[in-house]
Amino acid sequence: MSESTATSTFDTLDDLASDQRVLVRLDLNSPIEGGEPQDNRRFERHAKTVRELAEAGHRVVLLAHQGRPGRDDFVSLSGHAEILASHVGRDVEFVADTYGGEAIDAIDALDAGEILLLENTRMCDDELPEEEPETKAETEFVQSLAPHFDAYVNDAYSAAHRSHASLVGFPLVLPSYAGRVMETEYEANTAIAGKEFDGRVTMVVGGTKATDVIDVMNNLGTKVDDFLLGGIAGELFLRAAGHPVGFDLDPEADLYDSQWEQNHEVVEEMLDERGDQITLATDLAYEDDADERAEIDVEAIEEKDVSFLDVGTDTAEGYADVVRESEAVFVKGALGVFEDERFSVGTVTVLEAIAETDCFSVVGGGDTSRAIEMYGMDEADFGHVSIAGGAYIRALTGQPLAGVEALKRE
């Protein structure tokens, strides 16, 4: 069997010696409601790495961040420790200190197989400024913790686009390994940039972050055969093609107009030069006066007087046919407001087609991947469901991620 991209790039947990004191960077950054973290896929995924390390008898110390200073989601990790423990099936001790005496005492007191989570790394001044790994490696944070460990494991693929101390500093001073999440995310998310596919490569593009996905489309012209569009980007392309959609009915909403200003030249150029790669909706769905889903052919729209919340059924079925003929399918962003069942047709039809088709598939983006569980699909029917947002976008376009670069085997 040929070596995977990840194992040829990093040392992994398979290379770790026994009985190690291991410092592990996770990404437990989560939605916060009422000051409390909400359980999500990140806990479940990282729990596998943590459990494997603890069951092997290592002393396991965890680093993670939550939110950004000054925002409501910038909270302590004490609640995260409880959620993580429920997924790992073992106690996860928590200490409200990042690298001071209290943290060091708790680290040094650990026995084999025990797990300790340190406080939110972003509460430490050395963590955040984006600086070179060499600078980060010299910080007090890294220099104080490193002597208490034998090894560093980075499992935080979804935070790896940040050049922060806990991500790029430790690999310079400790033997470093990729965790299981890092391995699988790296493997799947770099596939479009690094793998050769013989058959059709399709990318399904939607959601609200049109600027991001337009950038991805612009960069992947030679890798992708068909882009299937929905969401806000889809309407911006329809606007560029001369249809009266893709602008804000309520300027306060600011979903379309500023993204149009920012991107219309590149959208027009893409349609001109690579129009045959780009498939746009032929019908759209909206809420009618009776609060029901209604659909209209794009050609019949003379004036935008309703918000379009999904691609139409004909469009969805056409997209599903393309998916069924594809060898690889990458998804970024939902085709409609799937959280409302009436407007889930586009997203669910396409995801179900991917699940039924024996293709290489990656579904990325926190919101979009939620549709899989919301509509009862089985995650195992997808090649990979990413827990990364910003890092996934960058990986798709082949941009290096600071945390990944720092971790690569020399």
Ligand SMILES: Nc1ncnc2c1ncn2[C@@H]1O[C@H](COP(=O)(O)OP(=O)(O)O)[C@@H](O)[C@H]1O
């Ligand atoms: N036509 C639309 N109008 C408003 N919101 C939309 C539309 N189509 C999709 N969305 C929203 O896009 C969100 C996902 O967008 P985005 O944040 O870009 O993707 P992800 O979180 O997967 O990276 C969904 O929550 C969905 O409700």
Ligand SMILES: O=C(OP(=O)(O)O)[C@H](O)COP(=O)(O)O
């Ligand atoms: O949740 C994260 O990013 P994502 O929402 O783009 O997946 C990461 O934890 C990075 O967090 P940051 O964007 O505050 O640096």
